[in-house]
Structure formats: C-alpha cells, structure tokens
Amino acid sequence: MEAWRDRLDKYFNGELKLFEENYTITYPCILKRGRKRIKAKIDFQHGIVYNLKGKEIRKVKAI
Numbered sequence: 470m471e472a473w474r475d476r477l478d479k480y481f482n483g484e485l486k487l488f489e490e491n492y493t494i495t496y497p498c499i500l501k502r503g504r505k506r507i508k509a510k511i512d513f514q515h516g517i518v519y520n521l522k523g524k525e526i527r528k529v530k531a532i
Contacts, residue, residue, distance in 0.1 A: 495519060500526065 479485040495510035516531030
C-alpha cells in the first residue's frame with residue numbers, strides 16, 4: 470500500500486495523533502501580587518495559573 474494510505478489508516482485507528490501537544494482551555498484573569506496586578510490565564514480543570522507567556526505561576530484548588 471502507499472505510504473499516505475498507511476498513515477491515514479493509523480490516524481483512523483487512533484495510533485497516530487494529528488497534534489502531539491496537549492492544549493488546555495484557559496480563561497483570562499487578573500492576579501494580585503502585593504500591590505501589583507498581573508494579567509494571567511487560569512486553567513480550572515487542572516487548577517494552574519499561567520502568565521501570558523505560558524509559564525506556570527502558581528497552583529490553585531481545582532474545581
């Protein structure tokens with residue numbers, strides 16, 4: 470069989486993923502640090518707060 474057909478069959482069988490990265494659903498928020506306010510994103514599913522660049526700032530209690 471052709472190579473493209475083999476890859477397509479692997480994709481439909483679930484052996485091959487289209488995107489290898491795991492994407493998280495985040496919501497914008499503002500985090501207070503002392504007197505500063507930092508724009509951030511929160512992931513409610515895992516309970517993690519990220520800055521706008523994607524670095525983990527802190528962990529919170531997950532819902």
